[in-house]
Amino acid sequence: MDTVGGEVNASTLTLRLQLQRSRAGSAPFLLDVSLQVPAGITILFGPSGAGKSTLLDCVAGLARPDSGRIGVGEEVLFDSRAQVNRPPQTRHVAYVFQTLALFPHFSAEENVAYGLTGLPHAESTARVEEIMKAFRVDKLRARKPAEISGGERQRIALARSLVTQPRVLLLDEPLSGLDAELKSAIVDDLRAWNAERRIPILYVTHAREEVDALGERVIAMDRGRVIGAGTPFEVLEVPRRKRLAQAAGFENLLSGTVVDLREADGVMRVRLNESRCEIEVPLGYAAAGDRVLVAIRAGDILLATSQPHDLSARNVIEGKIVAMEPRGTLVRARVDCGVEFVVHLTPGAVRALELAEGRHVWLVLKTHSCHLVEE
Amino acid sequence: MDALLLSLRLALCVSAILLAGGLPLAYWLAYSNWRGKFMLEAAVALPLVLPPTVLGFYVLVAMGPRGPLGKFWQTFFGHGLAFTFEGLVLASVLYSLPFAVQPLIASFESVDRKLLDASAVLGAGRLRTFWRVILPLSIPGVVTALVLSFAHTMGEFGVVLMVGGNLAGVTRTVSIDIYDHVQSLEYADANRMALVLLAISFSVLSVVYAFNRQVGRQIGHRLWTPWAAK
16 A cells, blocks of 8 residues: 555545546556545646546545445445445545536535535534635625636635535645646645644646645556655656656656666666767666666756866766757757757856857766656 | 417416426436436437327327226316317427427536536535536526427417317317418408417517527526527
8 A cells, every 4th residue: 555654543545446447449447546645735646547537536436446445534435345335425525626616606605605504504604704714715705606716716616625624625636727826825725724624635736846836745646556655756856667757747768778887886877779878877776788768857957068077967968959949938958969858948048158059068967867767 | 369368378387397397307318327218318309300190199099088098087087188178288298398308408418517526525415416506507498498398389280189179268279270260261360360479489489599698698508499409
């Protein structure tokens, strides 16, 4: 079972499930995971199609696993062996969808109050007011969702889900499409709300930046399986698999052949595919002659216009800029060194060094910026 | 004027019955995963393509003294169904069924499924989800269903003729009345009634389209029109 730190206690969401889905025209999809989500925010990270949303649907009771068990603390929500499958209505699992699914015909206040039934009027009014204040949307009470801005709609969806005092909160990319500042403000309010309640929050995203911004714990998924769990650094900075490396934003994925191992130095030399270009990478489980895959972030590569000397970095590679593409606040340069590297530069650096296509440059790579990944 | 009042009474009864019965039927047709659903869908749509005389013929036979419906009615109410107002209502309900059910299905289906999931996750059962989410978001469909079944019943001819005959004050509806006038070469009378029917139909439909445009804009739904029917 993949646990991701944090204290395992009576509020922990525990799940182990298998679900097979056949989709027309493609290979059958198998979701097979086993994990524990303790109180606090846990990020479920992976490329689209990894099975993240299906996993959430199973927890909420909107999809039924073929087998397994889902429980919160002592309470069983689903158990195929004991034939328990509680309907979504009684699970006390809150779920904020990517589309938010606010009721368009209700005002913000009516939306938030929707899940509160069987309470005295005064109490439900008080709870709605309290949660709308906690998420700073108490001024929008009478407005319909269509009259409310994006970030505030997200806040109302959160308030609607949390007013029922759920035992688990599921968030399916609820903040996609918001800018970073708005996003972190909402997450701060969510953390504040959860500080005293301590429920497990499972936050699904495929965006690398969100992991960095939120992250205490990450569970990485791909093709229906958990492929890593731990801190964002453990899971994403040192990816062990190619698909995760791609998802985690390693722009350079280069295949090569191990030339030799230098155990004493903790490094080995790798010749990159069909080129004379050799780089030094941290020692991995490989022998001379093995094929390996090296992942390097475009932002971890330094670029110099004259050959640098006296550097601690072990890899200095000569090459030529073949393309420069402005991408918002950064410039993406493609450099041909026998193999092609992608390098991220700031517009300021491009101006200062007078970089342009055709320019002769040297790339500088620290050994520990080069990560070995599995296919 | 008897004929017009009779037609109005008939149309009101039929619309009310179709709304009450059409809501659960349409709900089931919109959300059921049953394999054999297509057969029921086909059966509901049948009156759209069947000649009214064919439908009327079978209903008449079923209502006759030896038909199952006729016998049943005789046992409980002491008189037959054929050539009575009740018989006419029953036949008209069948005949106008698709005009009530199809707009309802279309508007139920256009309600975002995620809203239904959200409602369930928030603890609402099927009934609460239906009353609080599905129905309010399907108001244009409900209005369309009501009005189309009303207008369609007002104008029906073949089924009434087969099942109801032509008894003044009991089964002689406007359309039959117009036919009678034409047969007796009373063109002025026929024209008067025809104009009334035309005016009613046109104004009713105008009101519906105006209303649906208004509401549809608010809740962002596609609208059901007879020519968009399946």
